[in-house]
Amino acid sequence: MTEELLTAPHVELDRYLGLWFEIARKPMRHEDANARDITAEYSLNEDGSVRVLNSCINAEGKLEQSEGTAKVVDETNAKLEVSFLPQGLQWIPFTKGDYWIIKVDGDYQTALVGDPQRKYLWLLHRQGSMRRDDAMEWLEIARARGYDLSDIIWPSQSGAVYPAQDAR
Numbered sequence: 001m002t003e004e005l006l007t008a009p010h011v012e013l014d015r016y017l018g019l020w021f022e023i024a025r026k027p028m029r030h031e032d033a034n035a036r037d038i039t040a041e042y043s044l045n046e047d048g049s050v051r052v053l054n055s056c057i058n059a060e061g062k063l064e065q066s067e068g069t070a071k072v073v074d075e076t077n078a079k080l081e082v083s084f085l086p087q088g089l090q091w092i093p094f095t096k097g098d099y100w101i102i103k104v105d106g107d108y109q110t111a112l113v114g115d116p117q118r119k120y121l122w123l124l125h126r127q128g129s130m131r132r133d134d135a136m137e138w139l140e141i142a143r144a145r146g147y148d149l150s151d152i153i154w155p156s157q158s159g160a161v162y163p164a165q166d167a168r
Helices: 132-144
Strands: 016-025 037-042 050-055 063-072 079-083 099-106 110-114 119-125
Touching: 016 132, 099 132, 110 132, 119 132
Parallel strands: none
Antiparallel strands: 016 037, 016 119, 037 050, 050 063, 063 079, 079 099, 099 110, 110 119
């Protein structure tokens, strides 16, 4: 699809920060298809960038975490670039991924995030569970914007939150 992916018209970054639970996603080569209790926690760094801490329990039952940095790339705050390389290596070209907030509800309780190539997609929620009908309504937004949803993964969520470890 060549049409540009529509994003949220404006994101209040301070309201978007905090803990999100992954309700559904498209497969990623960096994420175990059997991972569970997947969370993303966003906080503001002193330089105005966003600290990203992704956590999950892998198929072997072990906690995995990765820490990255996201930078806003447009005035809507809906388009960010994220890198999970160590800070000193983030200057290297082609090491950043697009993180576009497609939609966020008015209460900042649910968000749909993807990339302009429509390869990646995440449905995030502030709670560890979401009614399947509600989740499907959100995913239909992605389908209407050109996403193939035939390979959606619904990770198991217990609602557990894990403290930050040495994530790098």
